Amino acid sequence: MPDRPGDHYSLRRRLLLVILGTSIALWMAGLSIVAQIGWRETNAVFDDALKESGYLIMAATTDWNERGLHADRSANAGAERKLEIHYQIVVDGKVVQRTAGAPAIPYIASFRKKKGFANVVVDGRKLRVFVTRSADQRSMVQVGQDYEKRYDILLELAEHLAFPAAALLLLLGLASWFFIRRATRPISDTATRIAQKSRDDLTLLDDAGQPAELLPIIDAVNGMLGRLDAAMQAERRFTADAAHELRTPMAGVQMHVQLLQRQHPGLAGSLQKLRQDVERSTSLVDSLLALARLDPIASHDLVRSSVPLAPLLEDTVRAHQEAAAQRGATIGVDCGIDALFVNPDMLRVVLRNLVDNALRYGGPGCKITIRARWLEDTARLSVSDDGPGVSADDRERLTERFFRVLGSGQGGSGLGLSIVKRIVELHGGSLQFCAGPDGRGLAVAIDLPAAAASEI
Structure with missing residues (x-):
């Protein structure tokens, strides 16, 4: 593919940069929130550890008598309920001192290291135990804490993070949708430009500034x-x-x-x-x-002027007077519009074709009426006859090129109404077929919008 000017850009690169930039910004915002919550929760954990240490010291000085035996705990029931860390003093493999919540046997019977952590299960509860040994290796202190406390901290942290995380994800989704929609707008714009193309508009699409x-x-x-x-x-x-x-x-x-x-x-x-x-x-x-000659013309290239309608209709009647007399037909005019802003030559072609068709297919002695009326902001021109008419199925095909109603017994090229339709389209109007007066014959109605119709 040949080189393109520098005003083109990569849609993929834009999407990548937008998503990465949005993700990094939101990730940093999320990290800031997590750091704040983590700092608060860490302070809470250390504060709890300080309180537990206080309770532990209190228990060590009140739960035991001078011989190291367990004393009456009724006076310290409140303190015991708050105690979440328990310890044991083990000498030669036997527990010689412990808090009330600790078992009578060592958490860990044999611990080879000088100090360290271990996980144990006591009465179906999982505990985290810290062990430190004395220099002579005879005694050791074992301090245990239920894992449930740690799970509670994690749960509390998750509860505090749930709403900010959901909000950030929602914000990420909305931001990504917004920027991706903006980045891909040229696709929908190009699709719209292609969809708006008509048979008269075959100009090339402009690729300037496109991805x-x-x-x-x-x-x-x-x-x-x-x-x-x-x-x-x-x-x-x-x-x-x-x-x-x-x-x-x-x-x-x-x-x-x-x-x-x-x-x-x-x-x-x-x-x-x-x-x-x-x-x-x-x-x-x-x-x-x-x-x-009509096919290549575009609507915006059409030369228009304000055309007095009544004289134009009278000219049409005079031009067809001889043909109408030969068939015993009459042509009447009912003009309620002063002027139309149209191409006068094309409007004459339209009226000539419609009256020719009415004379040709209306039958001997038919009555033809040319009527012009305002319908709100729309100008309607109609040519109707009281002849045999056209079936509903055939009406749908009347504007097809070379289509002729079978059994009419009349000649013709089958192009007259195709020409009429093309001229009406160039003026931005619409063409309709319906039954004539009192349900007899055929009426051809042309509706021109306000932009193409003007009163003098």
């Missing part, structure tokens, strides 16, 4: 957009060129058919059918050329 991890995806999408644009441009050029090249020979064929009709009156019927086919082919070529 390095997204560049292969952007390159792939841009490559696809470039190929798609080239293919569509080639198709449009082919359609436009073919339609343009066909117009001249089709016009020549039509002139020759007219000449043959005059020269051979006996073939008038066949030549008239040929002339109708040529006219239909010419109409198809014109429609293809119109679509080829």
